């Protein structure tokens with residue numbers, strides 16, 4: 001820890017810079033940077049994240065020197081503003097806000113109007129031209145926020161006070177309340193605080209300041225902040241900074257306003273200023289969604305007056321700042337501004353969250369505009385965002401009954417059953433149901449339910465409301481501010497005019513058009529834009545890793561090829577055995593007790609397998625296709641129902657009791673470690689023979705028709721080189737026989753999966769004959785950790801929550817352990833055969849972080865499910881760009 005804890009900014013000078021995000025948090029670093037580049041920022045200071053960590057580890061104590069440095073920084077602000085904290089004539093008031101390294105919208109606490117007390121409230125009224133109403137409203141807001149954040153009095157008690165005063169004074173809206181009414185509220189608030197906490201609301205502004213600073217630091221550890229970090233993979237040991245900044249007011253009557261804006265449209269990416277404002281309001285009024293905000297520029301979807309029309313000079317200034325910010329930050333910004341008595345102040349700028357569609361458009365446009373280069377454009381797209389692009393939309397011709405229309409807050413199409421609370425959304429989703437979460441507006445407490453829902457629909461709030469911002473971040477379809485909705489939480493229904501939609505009824509929402517429709521509307525797969533294709537071309541030029549797909553059918557192969565798959569990395573042949581008739585033949589095969597009986601059943605399976613392979617080879621014309629021999633434990637195919645037992649008995653000409661006996665004999669205690677993988681082919685070579693025959697007959701047949709085939713036959717689950725060698729001999733023998741008979745030569749490889757830890761350790765021996773390795777990281781993870789793939793869900797969540805594991809190792813590769821085995825296997829294998837082709841076909845092949853690792857250890861390709869192919873391509877390109885920065889060991 002250095003001795004400097006407090007960083008001042010204001011009047012064009014700042015101690016910090018935009019690069020100091022770790023220490024000053026995103027907000028603090030930006031305030032410093034904005035000040036430096038000459039944007040009008042109210043002065044203030046930032047207390048670093050190191051103080052938060054110290055505070056948290058030392059039970060609320062501060063490191064020595066902090067108090068002195070805060071006092072000095074306060075003096076600087078006072079001198080810039082020409083007034084002081086505690087001044088009763090023209091009081092200097094402050095906002096105290098959190099600001100972590102990563103943006104965590106609405107997750108931590110804020111106190112505004114700090115510095116007001118019974119005396120200075122009068123001074124504020126005078127400074128605001130005698131506007132007592134404004135001053136007392138500010139004071140009650142301070143007590144309310146301070147009461148909630150610092151003194152931990154629940155918000156609903158404050159709401160009750162306001163409701164009581166309104167009732168007594170016969171007023172409907174907050175805006176109807178007069179100065180005297182707010183005075184009444186203030187005095188009731190003070191009583192409330194005394195009765196709830198046993199202490200008075202502090203009148204000394206310095207006590208208020210330290211109370212607020214401590215509360216913001218403590219808020220880093222509050223449950224919703226912790227949940228948000230878990231959902232967004234943000235580490236818990238970063239801490240938050242505290243930003244103390246002179247307040248400026250958007251609610252000082254005429255000529256005052258507040259707004260939030262994006263420097264480009266965050267939904268479409270269009271290069272047009274996009275935002276919302278409210279006259280005579282404070283910042284939180286815009287985002288809280290309580291009043292419907294107005295557009296800053298005239299917009300087709302709103303007939304409310306725009307800022308451009310109402311305050312043209314301020315709007316022009318804002319446009320110039322917009323250009324300056326984009327030029328400086330070279331990215332789309334999300335800004336907050338306040339206009340106080342005709343003077344424009346910028347409160348915040350940060351990189352704006354955007355939809356995947358917008359991300360592509362903005363990245364491509366910025367390359368064209370010369371703001372960034374192609375490499376930077378590739379870095380700008382988050383692999384997870386691609387998921388959004390691949391989301392469905394409603395079929396154009398699908399029948400729809402539009403109930404209402406709201407704001408198109410986050411694109412996509414969602415169909416689900418209506419629920420009215422986040423808790424219900426989580427519960428129903430856990431039962432496997434698709435739900436749409438319908439709320440008046442959302443708040444940070446709803447995060448879990450929003451995550452569980454297919455889509456989110458709110459009755460209030462704008463494009464920058466909590467629901468809109470969070471949904472966009474999650475890549476989730478959202479329609480916000482659908483004012484026609486009358487939501488009744490108690491009755492669990494919403495009404496649109498006379499139409500009532502009850503909990504559990506189906507609706508469809510279109511986050512791209514804002515439409516809310518009754519029933520289930522048919523969806524269709526997404527179309528990828530020109531910007532997507534342009535960027536993916538750059539991606540393909542950049543990456544070294546090839547990307548293949550895991551596909552078992554011609555249809556899946558085609559989908560994957562359209563997504564850019566460069567071959568099949570894993571065709572699981574067992575999936576073909578479950579369809580219709582085939583399962584019977586398969587059962588006959590495993591329950592036959594002689595080789596002859598097995599061969600008779602396999603004969604039935606051969607033509608079916610051959611047809612499947614022909615289809616896949618055709619779909620992948622010109623690309624390699626890795627086909628894995630039968631892998632799962634035989635018990636997966638055993639008959640359970642009596643009908644199936646009888647049918648098999650008939651085919652086998654055996655008694656049902658005999659079939660039952662044989663089936664029972666095949667039951668294993670631990671099938672995943674039992675008779676499966678290459679062990680099947682070694683004990684029943686006729687199975688491998690049949691599969692090899694089907695592969696090579698199919699290859700020869702399609703090859704004769706001019707299709708280019710490159711079969712790669714893969715042996716699963718080997719642990720010794722002998723297992724591999726035995727099966728390789730069978731495959732080569734059958735391949736040569738078939739090709740001779742068919743008079744066609746097909747180039748092929750025989751390789752193996754590496755998915756047992758022992759195979760990694762003896763990879764050099766295996767590589768003497770194996771022509772390729774493909775890591776099966778699913779089984780490798782299972783066997784390295786000793787966690788069952790099927791049962792570990794029961795404890796993994798606890799393990800992750802309690803910090804035993806960083807994340808689910810079946811989702812993102814455990815680089816430290818399993819990764820070491822992968823790296824060792826590559827080294828040993830390539831030591832024997834430097835040209836050994838090595839890939840991965842476990843689920844990790846589509847996980848961006850794991851893809852980076854596979855790139856770094858020199859794999860040739862990753863293979864993943866069709867919809868994740870674009871994500872893997874992008875992650876592979878980003879891995880190349882990251883390479884120059886660090887190796888995975890350094891990170």
Ligand code: PEP
Pocket residue numbers: 570572631755775776777778779780841842843
């Ligand atoms: C693996 O184990 O990683 C693999 C791809 O095979 P499966 O998931 O079929 O066991």
Ligand code: MG
Pocket residue numbers: 755776778779
């Ligand atoms: Mg496996």
